[in-house]
Amino acid sequence: MRMNGRSLPASMLLTIRDRRMRKANAAAHKATAASGTLVASYNVHKCIGVDRKFDPERTSRVIREIDPDVIALQEADNRFGDRDGLLDLPRLERETGLVPVPISATGKGHGWHGNVLLFKKGVVRDVHQIRLPGLEPRGAVVAEIELNGSGTLRIIAAHLGLLRHSRSQQARVVLDLMSSPDEKPTLLLGDLNEWRLGNRSALNTLHATFGPQPPAVPTFPSNLPLLALDRIMTNRHGMIAAVEAHDTPLSRVASDHLPLTAFVRLDHTVSADNAIMSPASQSV
Numbered sequence: 001m002r003m004n005g006r007s008l009p010a011s012m013l014l015t016i017r018d019r020r021m022r023k024a025n026a027a028a029h030k031a032t033a034a035s036g037t038l039v040a041s042y043n044v045h046k047c048i049g050v051d052r053k054f055d056p057e058r059t060s061r062v063i064r065e066i067d068p069d070v071i072a073l074q075e076a077d078n079r080f081g082d083r084d085g086l087l088d089l090p091r092l093e094r095e096t097g098l099v100p101v102p103i104s105a106t107g108k109g110h111g112w113h114g115n116v117l118l119f120k121k122g123v124v125r126d127v128h129q130i131r132l133p134g135l136e137p138r139g140a141v142v143a144e145i146e147l148n149g150s151g152t153l154r155i156i157a158a159h160l161g162l163l164r165h166s167r168s169q170q171a172r173v174v175l176d177l178m179s180s181p182d183e184k185p186t187l188l189l190g191d192l193n194e195w196r197l198g199n200r201s202a203l204n205t206l207h208a209t210f211g212p213q214p215p216a217v218p219t220f221p222s223n224l225p226l227l228a229l230d231r232i233m234t235n236r237h238g239m240i241a242a243v244e245a246h247d248t249p250l251s252r253v254a255s256d257h258l259p260l261t262a263f264v265r266l267d268h269t270v271s272a273d274n275a276i277m278s279p280a281s282q283s284v
Contacts, residue, residue, distance in 0.1 A: 035263060037150045040066050040246070041189040041230050042259035043074040043159070047086045049253045050223055056087050058254045064096055066246050066259055069147070071098065072157035072189035073116040077109035079137075085110030097121070101143045103129055113139030115190070117157040121148040132158070132173055134166030142177055144184075151185070151266040158190040160202075167194055167202035175209055178235070185266055187240075188233040191257065195220075195227035209235055214243045219258040222251065230260040240264055 042063070047056040063071065077083045085108060093099050098118040100110065110116045112129045126144040140158035147153060156174060160167045178186060188210065194202050197216070216228035225245060234240050246259040 036241070036265035037069045037147060037153075037263065038067070038261060039187065039189065039232065039240075039264050040068040040071040040259050040261045041074075041157075041191070041232060042066075042071060042246075043191040043230065043255060043257040044076055044086075045255040045257060046075050046078065048255075050221070050256055051253055055254070058250065060087060060092055060095075062246070062248075062251045062254045062259065063092065063098070065248060065250060066261060067096065068098070068261065069121070069150075070117070070119045070145070070155065070189075070264075071259075072141075072155070073111070073114075073118070074159040074191045075114045076111055076116045077114045079114070083109040083114075085116075087116075092118075101127055101141060101145070103127060103141060112141050113137055113159065115139055115141050115157050115159055117141050117143055117155060117189075119145055119147070122146050122150075125152065128177075130173065130177065132160070132166075132170040134161040134169060135163060136161045136166065138166070138170060140174065140177075140190075150264075153264070153266065154184050154186040156186065156188045156190075158188065158192070160190070160192045160194070162193055164194075164202050167192070168205065171203055171205045175205060178209055183235075185239060186235045187264065188231065190231065191229055192231045193229055195229060203231075206233065211235060211237055214240065214262075217243055217245050217260060219245050219260050221256050222253070222258045225258055230257060232260055232262045234264075236266075239266065 044059045047059045048054050077085050097120045101117040101124055103112050123146045124143055125146055128142040130140040132138040132140060138159055138161050140156055142156050144154045160170045210233040218225035218228050219230040220227045232240060232243055240262045243262040246261050251258050
C-alpha cells in the first residue's frame with residue numbers, strides 16, 4: 001500500500017517525525033497564531049477510552065481542557081436501542097457554558113446519528129438534520145449560528161462512513177448543501193474517516209468548494225496518531241489557523257481519537273473560488 005508515492009510504513013515514520021516536531025513547536029505556534037473563535041471536533045468513541053473503560057466524566061474533562069467556543073462531537077449517543085445520550089450535558093453547560101444546538105431528536109439521544117454540535121455564546125438562526133447515504137446510519141447537523149462578537153457562521157457537523165464508496169456519496173451530499181462556493185462562511189467539522197490523500201481520497205469532491213486547506217493533522221489512534229481522520233475545513237481562504245490535535249495525557253486515553261482544534265476568524269477572508277490553489281494545498 002502506498003500514500004502519495006511512499007509506502008505506508010514510510011509515511012507513518014514521517015508522520016511520527018512530524019508529530020514530534022509539531023509538539024516541540026506547539027507553544028511558540030500558539031503564542032503567535034492563536035486568536036479568534038476556538039472550534040473543535042472530537043469523536044468521543046461512545047465515551048470508551050483506549051483502556052476500554054466507559055467514562056463519560058473523563059470525556060467531559062477533555063472538553064473542559066479544550067474550552068472551545070464551538071465543538072462538534074461524534075459518537076456521543078449509543079448506536080442501538082434508544083440511542084441514549086452518554087454525556088451529562090446540563091453539567092457540561094454549567095461548567096463550560098456550552099449548549100447544544102437544538103434538534104428534533106427521537107428517543108433519548110443527544111444528537112443526530114451521534115452528532116452533537118455545541119456552542120457558547122450566540123444565537124442559532126437555522127438548523128437542519130441531514131441523513132447521509134450509505135450502508136451505515138450516518139448523518140450531519142447543519143446550523144447557522146450568529147456568534148457573539150464573531151459574526152454569522154454556517155457549521156456542518158458530520159461523521160462520514162467507513163466505506164470509501166459511501167464517503168464519496170456523503171461528500172457529494174455535503175456539497176449539495178451549499179449552492180455556491182462563495183456563499184456565506186461555512187465550516188465543516190467532523191470525523192470524515194479518510195486518511196488517503198490525492199486521487200484515492202473520497203474527499204476530492206470537496207476541494208472545489210473547500211479550497212486550500214492547512215496540512216492534515218493525524219488524530220488516530222490517540223495514543224500514537226498516524227492517520228488524519230478528523231478534519232476542520234472551510235470555504236474561506238485564511239479563515240482557519242493553528243489547526244492541531246489536542247494531545248494531552250487525558251485525551252490520549254479518553255477516546256481512540258484525539259480532538260482536533262483550530263481558530264476561526266471571519267474577518268479578512270477570501271472565498272475558495274477566488275483563492276489561488278497550489279497542488280500542495282489541495283488536500284487536508
